[in-house]
Amino acid sequence: MVLSAMCLLFAGTWMVIPAVAADQAPADDKVALVNGTAISRAQFNQGVSRMSKPQPGQEQPEAKDQLKQVQAQALDALIRNLLLYQASQKAGVKIEDKAIDEQIGALKQRFPSEEEFNQALAQVPATVETLRQQIREQMAIRQYIDKEFADKAIVSETEAKAYYDEHPEYFKAPAQVKASHILAKVEEQNNADQKAAALDKIKKAQKRLEGGDDFATVAKEMSDCPSSSKGGELGYFSRGQMAKPFEDAAFAMKPGETSGIVETQFGYHLIRVEEQKPEGKVELAQAQPKIEQYLKRQKLMELVNKQVSELEKTAKIEKFLD
Known part of the structure; x- marks a missing residue:
């Protein structure tokens, strides 16, 4: 060290x-x-x-x-x-x-x-x-x-494009999900009182959503994540970037769907999927600067x-x- x-x-x-x-x-x-x-x-x-x-x-x-x-x-x-x-x-x-x-x-x-x-x-x-x-x-x-x-x-641009065309394996774009969430945070996983309080909080948020409240509004008012200021928005992410239970739930849903309560090491979540991007290929224009470098x-x-x-x-x- x-x-x-x-x-x-x-x-x-x-x-x-x-x-x-x-x-x-x-x-x-x-x-x-x-x-x-x-x-x-x-x-x-x-x-x-x-x-x-x-x-x-x-x-x-x-x-x-x-x-x-x-x-x-x-x-x-x-x-x-x-x-x-x-x-x-x-x-x-x-x-x-x-x-x-x-x-x-x-x-x-x-x-x-x-x-x-x-x-x-x-x-x-x-x-x-x-x-x-x-x-x-x-x-x-x-x-x-x-x-x-x-x-x-x-x-040259020709050389960059040739490298791009000859090495498709380097330019795969993984599937991505754009999602928002509401978090009821648990600071200490072995603290039963904390977990019970967080679970109660996320259930209250869930009840509001089921009653028709806007997801972003509930996130701003109730989420313990810094993303609450943006209505819980997390942007796009691929597999491996989030806690596994969280990403498993997010990738299993369709756009517009809201999850049930999902537990991770951070606490309890409600997840709403906004958009999905299937696995594809990075566009040449996006890859070109790194190829040239x-x-x-x-x-x-x-x-x-x-x-x-x-x-x-x-x-x-x-x-x-x-």
Whole structure:
């Protein structure tokens, strides 16, 4: 829990501890040199540790050949990252201290106290100075990529439509219901008196509806849900967004129908279904912005990978792993 916010900062990059000039790193403490700049053993171990962490459904790599593969991938990521940072410096990208201060300030706000921030930093492990350099390098690389490649990663409407047509499975729209409700809230489920009072309240609301009172009016006057100010209106929702007894009742009704009393962990409800939308397909116009964003990111990645390959051709890279 303490580390979660700090780990977010380092997501997507392996250079947790900044690279140092070759003459500043002990000979046995570096795993590679990139144009004279050392990648330290500490950096490398961090990268291997992060890449070894299994994803959901995956097993921890234990076999020797698996470990070597992870080590090679971690070192390659570090080298590529360092090449990009060096390219950003050659291109004249400068990061102001104020921008770094703002990033650190935003990160600190995720922690209850300065002490917990420092504890998380120590567990990474990192120091404030290495964190500052890490942020500087990340920001420099981002600015370099934006400056050099963002304008070249262009996605046409034709490409977006082709992706939409070729991947219908990504653009399914689930069935939806538009409903309103009246809630008699139960704060403590194991409090029999509270439940009895809430049940009595919802029965009174139900009696008013059966007597012809308008649903929205009763909701405004009797519902304990914040939606009462809108006559109980909840808008559209699909399965998985509401408590199961609530959604089961809502999806079983037709537009214009009002449910009987439905109990959930929140209390007792009366539900009125206004409209239904069957399962369908997201329209291209709605999906296009996200498609273009995804394809642009893919193109940008291809351009960056191509640039790194060019940088590798002229770079002096020495590896010292066994």
